[in-house]
Amino acid sequence: MLEKRKPLPVKLAIEEVMKYSTIGECEKISIHDSIDRFLAEDLVADHPVPPFDRSPYDGFAIRSKDTKLASAENPVELEVIDEIGAGSVSEHSLSENQAVRIMTGAQMPSGSDAVVMLELSKVINKSGTTYMTLKRSFKEGDNVSFRGEDTQEGSVLVKKGTKITPGIIALLATFGYELVTVSKKPKVGIIATGSELLDVGEQLAPGKIRNSNSYMVEAQVKRSGAEPLYLGKLPDDLESCFQAVKHSLDKVDYLITTGGVSVGDFDYLPEIYKKLGANVLFNKIAMRPGSVTTVAEIDGKLLFGLSGNPSACYVGFELLVRPIVRHFLRSKRPHLQMVKAELEKDFLKPNPFTRFVRGKLEFSDGKVKASPVGLDKSNVVTSLAEADSLITLPGGTRGYQAGDKVDVLLIDDQTGSDKPWAESFK
Amino acid sequence: MLEKRKPLPVKLAIEEVMKYSTIGECEKISIHDSIDRFLAEDLVADHPVPPFDRSPYDGFAIRSKDTKLASAENPVELEVIDEIGAGSVSEHSLSENQAVRIMTGAQMPSGSDAVVMLELSKVINKSGTTYMTLKRSFKEGDNVSFRGEDTQEGSVLVKKGTKITPGIIALLATFGYELVTVSKKPKVGIIATGSELLDVGEQLAPGKIRNSNSYMVEAQVKRSGAEPLYLGKLPDDLESCFQAVKHSLDKVDYLITTGGVSVGDFDYLPEIYKKLGANVLFNKIAMRPGSVTTVAEIDGKLLFGLSGNPSACYVGFELLVRPIVRHFLRSKRPHLQMVKAELEKDFLKPNPFTRFVRGKLEFSDGKVKASPVGLDKSNVVTSLAEADSLITLPGGTRGYQAGDKVDVLLIDDQTGSDKPWAESFK
Numbered sequence: 001m002l003e004k005r006k007p008l009p010v011k012l013a014i015e016e017v018m019k020y021s022t023i024g025e026c027e028k029i030s031i032h033d034s035i036d037r038f039l040a041e042d043l044v045a046d047h048p049v050p051p052f053d054r055s056p057y058d059g060f061a062i063r064s065k066d067t068k069l070a071s072a073e074n075p076v077e078l079e080v081i082d083e084i085g086a087g088s089v090s091e092h093s094l095s096e097n098q099a100v101r102i103m104t105g106a107q108m109p110s111g112s113d114a115v116v117m118l119e120l121s122k123v124i125n126k127s128g129t130t131y132m133t134l135k136r137s138f139k140e141g142d143n144v145s146f147r148g149e150d151t152q153e154g155s156v157l158v159k160k161g162t163k164i165t166p167g168i169i170a171l172l173a174t175f176g177y178e179l180v181t182v183s184k185k186p187k188v189g190i191i192a193t194g195s196e197l198l199d200v201g202e203q204l205a206p207g208k209i210r211n212s213n214s215y216m217v218e219a220q221v222k223r224s225g226a227e228p229l230y231l232g233k234l235p236d237d238l239e240s241c242f243q244a245v246k247h248s249l250d251k252v253d254y255l256i257t258t259g260g261v262s263v264g265d266f267d268y269l270p271e272i273y274k275k276l277g278a279n280v281l282f283n284k285i286a287m288r289p290g291s292v293t294t295v296a297e298i299d300g301k302l303l304f305g306l307s308g309n310p311s312a313c314y315v316g317f318e319l320l321v322r323p324i325v326r327h328f329l330r331s332k333r334p335h336l337q338m339v340k341a342e343l344e345k346d347f348l349k350p351n352p353f354t355r356f357v358r359g360k361l362e363f364s365d366g367k368v369k370a371s372p373v374g375l376d377k378s379n380v381v382t383s384l385a386e387a388d389s390l391i392t393l394p395g396g397t398r399g400y401q402a403g404d405k406v407d408v409l410l411i412d413d414q415t416g417s418d419k420p421w422a423e424s425f426k
Numbered sequence: 427m428l429e430k431r432k433p434l435p436v437k438l439a440i441e442e443v444m445k446y447s448t449i450g451e452c453e454k455i456s457i458h459d460s461i462d463r464f465l466a467e468d469l470v471a472d473h474p475v476p477p478f479d480r481s482p483y484d485g486f487a488i489r490s491k492d493t494k495l496a497s498a499e500n501p502v503e504l505e506v507i508d509e510i511g512a513g514s515v516s517e518h519s520l521s522e523n524q525a526v527r528i529m530t531g532a533q534m535p536s537g538s539d540a541v542v543m544l545e546l547s548k549v550i551n552k553s554g555t556t557y558m559t560l561k562r563s564f565k566e567g568d569n570v571s572f573r574g575e576d577t578q579e580g581s582v583l584v585k586k587g588t589k590i591t592p593g594i595i596a597l598l599a600t601f602g603y604e605l606v607t608v609s610k611k612p613k614v615g616i617i618a619t620g621s622e623l624l625d626v627g628e629q630l631a632p633g634k635i636r637n638s639n640s641y642m643v644e645a646q647v648k649r650s651g652a653e654p655l656y657l658g659k660l661p662d663d664l665e666s667c668f669q670a671v672k673h674s675l676d677k678v679d680y681l682i683t684t685g686g687v688s689v690g691d692f693d694y695l696p697e698i699y700k701k702l703g704a705n706v707l708f709n710k711i712a713m714r715p716g717s718v719t720t721v722a723e724i725d726g727k728l729l730f731g732l733s734g735n736p737s738a739c740y741v742g743f744e745l746l747v748r749p750i751v752r753h754f755l756r757s758k759r760p761h762l763q764m765v766k767a768e769l770e771k772d773f774l775k776p777n778p779f780t781r782f783v784r785g786k787l788e789f790s791d792g793k794v795k796a797s798p799v800g801l802d803k804s805n806v807v808t809s810l811a812e813a814d815s816l817i818t819l820p821g822g823t824r825g826y827q828a829g830d831k832v833d834v835l836l837i838d839d840q841t842g843s844d845k846p847w848a849e850s851f852k
Contacts, residue, residue: 178627195512212599
């Protein structure tokens with residue numbers, strides 16, 4: 001009745017899963033829809049920036065040599081022969097002692113080599129002709145933004161695998177990406193198991209609780225960058241669970257089940273993996289919560305057997321499923337970033353296994369601090385609402401006290417990590 | 427020709443805008459669509475958690491008093507009279523020396539008051555009857571999760587105005603929120619002005635650049651939680667710009683224009699505000715980039731005149747528009763969070779005005795560090811792609827050196843701030 005399972009260290013479990021990671025296909029989408037998607041191709045400059053020598057100010061384009069002798073005592077007078085707004089190009093070429101009124105962003109007229117800011121010149125009108133006067137000299141190139149000084153044509157500006165932000169969208173627009181090549185979202189199926197589960201719209205009944213895992217995991221799938229496919233909620237019945245898993249496999253890239261992975265009499269996932277002929281990568285991880293988290297593989301397709309306990313389910317997703325999704329999306333940093341923080345409150349429980357404590361980060365005078373939120377009983381969900389991090393306490397350690405340095409995984413951060421674990425983490 | 431403008435300190439400019447903040451209406455949406463929306467009502471527990479006394483482990487529900495004398499030398503033997511999975515309720519009540527096999531999450535049977543974990547008991551079978559033996563005593567309440575010990579019925583678990591995360595969705599599901607009451611997204615109109623602007627799909631031409639601001643701002647609008655409405659790109663022509671602004675006003679909650687707010691001859695926004703009879707809150711802010719950022723108001727509706735320079739436009743949005751959107755969505759912390767960080771590289775330019783330097787955060791050994799990204803010339807866009815923060819250097823300061831403590835606004839963080847500025851910021 002009681003199966004003996006060998007717990008795998010968390011880092012090894014993640015590495016085991018990553019052996020089955022794959023990279024998804026590409027698709028072209030409108031730039032308007034591209035926020036939060038992942039670039040499938042490097043973003044390359046199709047032209048230099050600035051594309052032409054231009055004025056960064058409102059003022060006058062001049063020939064610097066005409067100003068060589070200018071001073072307060074000896075102001076120089078230049079004839080204003082044209083006026084150009086941004087987007088226009090002057091048809092005139094500057095000759096000796098001529099200037100062109102120029103607006104911010106406009107192309108430098110032929111013959112000019114410097115810009116005088118509007119504030120530094122005086123404009124006068126003499127019998128229908130406009131002149132500007134200058135009381136100082138300018139050097140060649142003064143106040144000119146030169147072609148290509150920001151970016152050379154052909155430069156790689158953003159690497160594929162990067163999540164698209166508003167700043168990246170500015171670049172995509174600048175370089176003419178009306179259509180953006182992004183990674184297709186992997187489809188992640190979700191099946192909840194458990195006879196105790198009611199639907200969210202159902203009234204509570206004795207012994208029953210509402211299914212929260214499917215909704216939570218659906219949102220985690222979206223946050224990770226994938227597309228969820230909710231495949232239903234099943235009672236603890238071997239045959240119906242087996243059929244559901246079997247028939248879901250060809251509809252999705254990855255399949256998540258919640259519940260049924262423990263060693264209880266109604267935990268049918270181990271039996272289902274056996275019936276499917278799936279290769280079980282591991283069925284126990286040396287971590288709390290979520291030690292029963294199981295991952296199996298069939299024909300290269302991963303089946304994530306997450307715990308039915310909401311906190312364990314949450315942690316299992318972020319540690320194991322998120323990096324698989326991000327790798328599919330070509331991210332080079334698919335794992336959660338781990339940083340050092342100062343513990344704000346005592347956490348005195350010993351940690352036989354590596355423990356993930358839901359935490360809230362705070363920044364105080366240049367330091368990163370982390371507080372455990374809620375009681376962290378493995379069956380409470382309330383603390384998940386507040387958590388933005390997982391305080392990670394190594395297995396085999398005793399309690400921690402406020403002020404201790406701890407390792408923290410950042411859930412909301414997009415920097416990520418190329419390794420599943422910080423070097424510093426024991 | 428040259429208008430004199432009085433620059434307003436950044437903090438005062440933000441406070442001036444916030445005087446016109448309003449709160450949006452509510453709408454009910456499916457829990458499936460609720461991620462990243464903002465709660466318009468407090469999330470309240472509709473039942474205690476756990477909803478009944480339950481077992482947190484797989485094991486046996488027992489009466490503690492039957493185990494009082496149990497020890498290694500004197501094991502106690504209890505008859506197993508029933509087996510209950512999660513979701514089932516036992517019809518039996520425990521009498522003396524009886525136990526019920528119970529699964530994780532199942533309701534405690536009547537008469538039981540403690541749970542023995544499966545690993546701590548031995549099961550034997552004697553002529554068709556199952557017994558379990560115990561070698562230690564248990565106290566009343568051992569290994570029982572009591573009704574309401576996590577959450578009392580009626581508790582407020584998450585405050586309105588909070589952005590909905592996967593963890594909050596777990597709570598919404600647990601407490602039966604099949605429909606979630608969220609704040610309606612404000613509609614933010616976007617008009618780009620500038621004769622130099624090409625559409626993203628157009629070929630470059632002399633003197634022209636592609637319009638990147640509209641796409642960037644559209645994405646910033648989405649990231650802030652609002653709904654963008656792109657209203658087109660206009661040449662620098664007073665009458666057509668005036669008509670476009672005028673006719674857009676009743677289609678949106680807020681209107682953003684980019685460009686045309688400077689003091690150049692083709693900067694028509696000041697004239698448009700005058701023609702509309704709008705109240706200009708300010709037309710100069712003591713900041714770089716974006717000093718020409720202008721905000722006006724007509725019949726309580728805000729018109730944001732952001733700079734046509736992409737970096738200035740980006741900063742103006744995050745400082746002025748984002749908090750207005752978040753306040754509309756009922757956030758109590760609508761502003762960007764400002765934290766202290768250690769500057770990683772020299773930034774030697776003096777800062778006549780408050781300067782916002784695009785930065786990238788790094789966490790190193792428990793400390794927050796910030797590096798300026800790109801050259802930070804006010805006309806470059808490439809650095810926007812990398813930035814996740816704005817290093818904020820007070821006006822009137824000289825250059826900063828690596829190692830100096832600086833204030834940093836976090837762009838990607840969701841914690842936010844109730845004040846537009848940190849106390850520490852001069």
